[in-house]
Amino acid sequence: MAERKSPERKSSDERRDEIVRSTLRIVAAKGFAGVTLRDVANDVGVVHGLIRHYFSSRDDLVAAAFDFAVTSELASDRALLDGLNPVAALAGWLAATPEDHYRVWIDAWSEAERTPALAAALDRHHRDCEAILARVIERVVDAGLGASADPAVDARLLTAVADGVAVQHHAVGIIGVNEANAIVYSVAERQLALEPGILARANPVPARGNWAVAPAR
Amino acid sequence: MAERKSPERKSSDERRDEIVRSTLRIVAAKGFAGVTLRDVANDVGVVHGLIRHYFSSRDDLVAAAFDFAVTSELASDRALLDGLNPVAALAGWLAATPEDHYRVWIDAWSEAERTPALAAALDRHHRDCEAILARVIERVVDAGLGASADPAVDARLLTAVADGVAVQHHAVGIIGVNEANAIVYSVAERQLALEPGILARANPVPARGNWAVAPAR
């Protein structure tokens, strides 16, 4: 319409990725419900009409953002855990995760009820998480360090415990990171018949996190 | 301004209560972030200006609604649990709760980050929950049916587990009510050295719930 400068045109995939990352930044600041096309556009540095060019609706954008966050998060976790010994991997997976990353999950739990696409992604990725943990448990058992009647069942149990502890830690703020880890570790050691204290001594590298909510701008 | 009929004037407290209950109905449908003064006003059957007459801001309204929901919920729970034997009380408290009630908590976890008043209420009521559970644990121990090195610590642990399981059940939908109860009960029995299966056999009355999200209108 008006003057037209040089709009620094980017490839489709690149721009799409940029938009998704900006959306995650907005989500971190205002939650899924607080995402507006204009905020995202402003963060990317484009006009809000362009967002619609890439995502047919706001819901599409929100669901894509969550999916991207978790997919990349889990991919890097898988790689990290594979390089550790079984006990360290277990301790790392169960360890408290960075605030930013869990907030996305908590927001998603809340928002999923009203966003079917988000609910579907949530179900999928929770199963992924359980599967990853089940595999780690199997490795622990195979190494003769613990016991599990059914790794899948124990994984489901421990996933629930880890999520609950994360809520108390991140959302409620009623417990600190040390207490959070202590709770999860004590339940896990008891459930898997591990030597008490072995998980804390594993000095775990907290897993998770690579979609990097960049400097807040 | 225009004609003035008979506005069916209500007492201040009555109206306030009405507004809070309507707000909770909106929260159940759209989450805390989805509460608008106009929706609430429409549900009550008044003009949106009146809501502001009672609550100085939208945030005030939201925080008051959560506070009311949980306060009344916990009050009725306390009364219910006191009338049960220790094991039944424990089983009842840990049992899966109605969907409506947990959704409010999940939404609050998500929204608390951006609403200080909500965060304060959340912290307060989570401590209440822990205290209630700690008391039940003490009764179980006093009755000689279980053991606890520190009821407060165990209460904190089991609260986290119950919340995590509730997330998996209500928000993610990955487990059913039976599996949810089975997980919480197994952890509790192990943690408190209870006879395995005793909680499930207690045939618990699921506690919680009296602020009654009325028929959806």
Add this chain to the structure above:
DNA sequence: ATCGATGTTGTCCAACTGGACAATAACGCT
């Protein structure tokens, strides 16, 4: 009976929302 306090209404507003779309500019292909 009078009057101040307050419950209640209607109406206004500036800001913001998601969506739509025509115009334009850069690109990829032949």
Add this chain to the structure above:
DNA sequence: AGCGTTATTGTCCAGTTGGACAACATCGAT
């Protein structure tokens, strides 16, 4: 070089939002 595709922009829109406020109605106290 020409042409179709598409990334990108600016602008419009109808709807909704939280907030403000003057006018009016009802009540309780005196």
